Amino acid sequence: MEKFEKLTGIAAPLPLINVDTDMIIPKQFLKTIKRSGLGVNLFDEMRYDDDGNEIPDFVLNKPQYRESEILVAGDNFGCGSSREHAPWAIKDFGIRCVIAPSFADIFFNNCFKNGILPIALPQDQIDVLMKDAEKGSNARMIVDLENQTITTSDGEVFPFEVDQFKKHCLLEGLDDIGLTMEKAPAIDAFEAKAGTERPWV
Amino acid sequence: MSAKTLYDKIWDAHVVHEAEDGTSLLYIDRHLVHEVTSPQAFEGLRMAGRQVRKPENTIAVPDHNVPTTPDRVNGIQNEESRIQVEALDKNAKDFGIHYYPVNDVRQGIVHIVGPEQGWTLPGMTVVCGDSHTATHGAFGALAHGIGTSEVEHVLATQTLIQTKSKNMKVEITGQLRPGVTAKDITLSVIGKTGTAGGTGYVIEYCGEAIRSLSMEGRMTVCNMAIEGGARAGLIAPDETTFEYIKGRPHAPKGAQWEAALTWWKTLYSDDDAHWDKVITIKGEDIAPVVTWGTSPEDVLPITDTVPSPEDFEGGKVDAAKRALEYMGLTAGQKLSDIEIDTVFIGSCTNGRIEDLRAAAEILKGKKIKDGLRAMVVPGSGLVRAQAEEEGLADIFKEAGFEWRLAGCSMCLAMNPDQLSPGERCAATSNRNFEGRQGRGGRTHLMSPQMAAAAAVTGKLTDVRDLI
Numbered sequence: 001m002e003k004f005e006k007l008t009g010i011a012a013p014l015p016l017i018n019v020d021t022d023m024i025i026p027k028q029f030l031k032t033i034k035r036s037g038l039g040v041n042l043f044d045e046m047r048y049d050d051d052g053n054e055i056p057d058f059v060l061n062k063p064q065y066r067e068s069e070i071l072v073a074g075d076n077f078g079c080g081s082s083r084e085h086a087p088w089a090i091k092d093f094g095i096r097c098v099i100a101p102s103f104a105d106i107f108f109n110n111c112f113k114n115g116i117l118p119i120a121l122p123q124d125q126i127d128v129l130m131k132d133a134e135k136g137s138n139a140r141m142i143v144d145l146e147n148q149t150i151t152t153s154d155g156e157v158f159p160f161e162v163d164q165f166k167k168h169c170l171l172e173g174l175d176d177i178g179l180t181m182e183k184a185p186a187i188d189a190f191e192a193k194a195g196t197e198r199p200w201v
Numbered sequence: 202m203s204a205k206t207l208y209d210k211i212w213d214a215h216v217v218h219e220a221e222d223g224t225s226l227l228y229i230d231r232h233l234v235h236e237v238t239s240p241q242a243f244e245g246l247r248m249a250g251r252q253v254r255k256p257e258n259t260i261a262v263p264d265h266n267v268p269t270t271p272d273r274v275n276g277i278q279n280e281e282s283r284i285q286v287e288a289l290d291k292n293a294k295d296f297g298i299h300y301y302p303v304n305d306v307r308q309g310i311v312h313i314v315g316p317e318q319g320w321t322l323p324g325m326t327v328v329c330g331d332s333h334t335a336t337h338g339a340f341g342a343l344a345h346g347i348g349t350s351e352v353e354h355v356l357a358t359q360t361l362i363q364t365k366s367k368n369m370k371v372e373i374t375g376q377l378r379p380g381v382t383a384k385d386i387t388l389s390v391i392g393k394t395g396t397a398g399g400t401g402y403v404i405e406y407c408g409e410a411i412r413s414l415s416m417e418g419r420m421t422v423c424n425m426a427i428e429g430g431a432r433a434g435l436i437a438p439d440e441t442t443f444e445y446i447k448g449r450p451h452a453p454k455g456a457q458w459e460a461a462l463t464w465w466k467t468l469y470s471d472d473d474a475h476w477d478k479v480i481t482i483k484g485e486d487i488a489p490v491v492t493w494g495t496s497p498e499d500v501l502p503i504t505d506t507v508p509s510p511e512d513f514e515g516g517k518v519d520a521a522k523r524a525l526e527y528m529g530l531t532a533g534q535k536l537s538d539i540e541i542d543t544v545f546i547g548s549c550t551n552g553r554i555e556d557l558r559a560a561a562e563i564l565k566g567k568k569i570k571d572g573l574r575a576m577v578v579p580g581s582g583l584v585r586a587q588a589e590e591e592g593l594a595d596i597f598k599e600a601g602f603e604w605r606l607a608g609c610s611m612c613l614a615m616n617p618d619q620l621s622p623g624e625r626c627a628a629t630s631n632r633n634f635e636g637r638q639g640r641g642g643r644t645h646l647m648s649p650q651m652a653a654a655a656a657v658t659g660k661l662t663d664v665r666d667l668i
Contacts, residue, residue: 016523017516018396018496022634027615031266031281033240033288035349045636050622074516076397079430080634081613082332083238084348102397105432106332106346113350123515163364165224176350177249180358183218183226187254187360190217190228198214200453200461201230201258201325 002115003173007096007143009069011133012059019073020080021107025089038085039092060093064136068093070143072126072133073100077118078107087114097143099150101126112166113176117145119160128156145171204471206368207437208403211343211468215326217360227363230325231342232355234261234298235311236289237615238330242353243292252296254359259298260320263289264310265615267303269578269605274304282616296356309581309607312336312549316420317581319449323438323465328355333549333631334433335426339419340446341438341468343403346427366432367477369402370470373410375484380665382489382559383418384551384629384648386410387425389487392500394480399431402478405470406436410484416445417555424550425631428497437469491536491661492633492646494524499633503651503663507534527635528643529623536661539645543626544575544656545638546649547605548612551629552580554587556649561593563653563667569601570659576603576618578610600656614639627655 029041047058054061060068071090077100078086087110090098097117111118121129132139132152139153145167150158169176180187194201205213218226232255239261246253253259266282267273277283286303293300301308307318312333315321321337327344328334330352337344351361371390391398404426411422419436426434443462446452453461488502499521501508509532510521525532530539546552546560557579569575577597579585585607588594594604611618612630620626620642629652633644645661654662 015516015519017520020496020632020634022632022637026636026640027613030237030615031279031285033244033285035241045640050640076400076430079396080332080632082330082334082346082348084241084330084350087348102400104397104430105400106348106427110348110350113348163224164222165220165362176362177245177251177354177357180226180354180360180362183360184358186218186226187228187358191359194228198324198461198464200322200457 001173001175004096004115004117004145004170006145007069008140010065010067010137011070011072011129011141012065012068013130013133014059014071014073015130017074018076018079021078021083021086022080024078024086025083030083030085035088036092038089039094042089042093069095070097070099070141071095072129073098075101077103079104082106084110087111087116091116099126099129112170115170115173117143117170119150121158121160125158128152204473204475206470206474206476207341207405207435207468208343208368209474211324211326212365214324223364225363225365226360227326229328229355229359229361230258231315231320231327232259233311233315233327233329233334234259234352235265235329235331236263236285237265238349239292239352240285240288241349242356243296245353246356251357253298253356256297259356260315261289261293261298262301262308262311262314263303265609265613267608268617269608269610270617271606273606306582306586309584310549310552310609312424313552313580313584316340317449317583319446319452322446322452322461323442324468328361332427333424336420336424336549338423338426338434339416339436340442341435343433343435345433366403367401368475369399369404369431369478370476370480371404371406372408372479372481373406373484374408374481375410376413377410377484377487380489380650380668381487382648382650383414383421385487385490387422388490388492388497388500388646389482390480391425391429391497392490393482394429396428396496396498397430399426399429402431403433403435404429404431406434411436412439415555416441417553420553421550425497428631438465489648489651489664491651493528493530493536494521495527495633495635496520496524497631497633497646499524501536503536503661505536507532507536509533537663538660540660541625541627541645541655542574543620543624544569544573544652545611545626545628545630546576546652547578547580547610548630549580550631551649552578552584554584556629557584557588557593560649560653561596563650563664564600564656565596567600567657569656573656573659575601575656576605576611578605579607581607611638613637627652627661
């Protein structure tokens with residue numbers, strides 16, 4: 001997995017609540033058997049009209065936001081289905097960090113498996129970051145995972161919380177499966193014990 | 202020993218390893234797999250030269266992509282869908298996991314097939330690369346959706362890295378009034394708590410109204426725990442649960458059944474267990490409801506009117522404006538005046554035999570409104586067969602419904618069953634998101650009874666007027 005250390009980039013403002021995974025990547029793009037190539041269809045129904053032309057008003061179609069690496073959004077981001085195609089599409093577009101007041105559980109976990117950092121902050125802080133993101137491409141935001149801070153283009157600093165294990169995996173680009181495989185003896189022992197206690201499983 | 206919730210008990214019984222920071226490695230008893238969220242996971246295994254650790258506890262069935270028209274026996278026309286289903290055929294064979302292929306009578310929606318075949322049992326941990334895995338919580342199993350990376354993790358290790366959620370109790374007291382169903386309970390809870398109200402929690406549903414539900418109804422309630430933001434929904438097992446499980450193909454038998462039963466009977470929340478959040482709703486206060494907007498929290502009794510964005514606060518004001526525009530509705534309009542084009546009865550929320558019986562009861566001897574498109578999609582081949590045997594299929598067909606083969610169908614429009622832009626649908630599924638049932642499609646969620654009533658009148662209808 002690609003490491004996440006420190007990101008300095010353009011932040012796109014998406015001031016919508018309940019952005020669901022059907023919005024992030026509609027179902028017709030779930031038929032792929034690959035993980036890559038979904039960025040072009042990120043937010044497809046908001047981004048393109050019925051004929052496939054770009055809708056100029058949509059934030060990621062605006063010239064100043066086409067290279068965005070950070071997304072600032074509203075409450076309950078990523079709700080809905082478990083499709084990991086949502087973080088795959090976000091990552092493939094080039095976004096490595098999503099900042100919102102809250103996230104849906106499965107999406108939140110899926111982000112960490114793909115080198116994306118989701119950050120939850122109180123609404124009043126999101127309001128400041130949203131304003132900063134609205135400044136466009138001249139305003140770069142800095143997301144520093146090691147020190148757990150976001151710095152606006154004006155130099156205002158917001159600390160954020162992150163699960164220490166997930167932080168460690170992101171900083172080091174660690175593969176969960178490899179880490180768990182190292183615990184094989186514990187899994188073997190659990191199976192032996194469970195096999196006696198609950199043999200019907 | 203301190204008092205525990207049902208969730209605490211199941212969690213504790215499955216911890217393989219706990220790190221100092223509380224991050225736990227949790228053992229997974231059942232892993233359900235479908236064709237959309239698994240190909241990249243199997244590919245990952247191949248690339249790393251890994252095997253499936255417990256193929257005997259891994260069960261796969263194609264459901265999202267499969268057409269539901271009778272001609273599917275001749276193969277899937279859409280090339281991408283066909284490739285995805287063929288990939289599952291191959292992965293199931295190569296890795297030696299249980300498999301119900303598309304033309305097997307036991308095929309159906311993964312969350313209907315699992316319980317039907319006796320794979321889902323109380324006290325288990327059950328995962329699937331699908332958010333509606335919450336359904337299995339109806340058995341007192343800890344069941345939740347996972348992403349594809351986690352699917353690969355479970356395939357390889359039979360475990361998941363998890364942090365424990367908080368405990369939330371949702372109590373539905375008393376009894377439901379006539380015309381009110383499990384779907385109305387689950388939608389009403391989301392209407393009250395919001396789609397993020399359960400975030401960070403595992404919900405246990407309890408109370409007299411929940412106890413009175415059949416297993417089918419309990420599955421409907423737990424199915425939509427995810428729409429309330431919760432990681433999982435749970436209902437403590439009881440005689441209703443045991444009765445449902447007994448004799449199913451993969452349920453324990455003989456001495457093992459007795460041993461299992463002894464343990465299952467310990468699976469309840471202790472009286473003095475700690476709850477981080479409690480919601481109580483009187484069963485008598487729940488009305489038949491419909492959704493008006495594009496979030497499952499946009500729920501109102503059918504007797505109500507379309508709300509105005511000014512009725513809301515914060516980000517919900519803009520969200521409601523956007524929803525009304527998308528849905529083509531005006532504030533103040535009576536919900537029961539909204540005319541529909543299509544009726545969809547099916548999905549993992551409401552595609553079980555009891556749902557079809559309830560809808561058929563309303564439709565018996567009636568015709569659907571002229572010009573309406575209406576379809577019933579049984580949740581599994583076995584539900585379909587049973588409905589045919591009970592004469593329900595004839596009732597649906599005589600009323601003017603299409604009688605389809607099993608699959609996810611129009612719930613998520615990954616297959617040929619889709620809405621056209623602007624087409625308005627009374628649906629028994631679980632999500633009314635923009636574009637969920639097809640680009641520009643307009644979804645109103647409701648119970649099977651309410652969908653059947655809407656089919657008869659051609660508009661959203663209070664089912665109590667027809668019973």
